[in-house]
Amino acid sequence: MYLRRIEHTANLYRYYRLQIVRGLFDDWGLIREWGRIGSTGRMRTDWFDSEDDAKDARFELHMQKAKRGYE
Template identity: 75%
Template sequence: MHLTKTEPQGNMFRFYRMEIVRGLFGDWGLIREWGRIGSSGRVRTDWFDSEADAKDARFDLHMQKAKRGYE
């Protein structure tokens, strides 16, 4: 999932990317990457016991970002 937020008048050009991946030991990871468009950004991985938990976390983050203007 790739979200962007652009506000040229405020010089704000941001991205937020989320991906769910399977770990080596049967766990599930939610990889998040965010930053300014054109830069490499920051990366964080949160680990979950099940794919459903990772999807729920992704949905919650998606809703938070939508409230902040990301599309």
């Protein structure tokens, strides 16, 4: 899932990427990457016991970002 927030008047060009991956030990990871469009961003991985937990966390983050203007 790739989200963007662009506000030309505020010189704001941001992105937020969410990806669910399977781990080596039957766990699931939610990879988050964020930063300014066109630059290398920051990355964080949170691990979960099940795919459903990872999907729930992704949905919560998606809703938080939508409230802040990400599309």
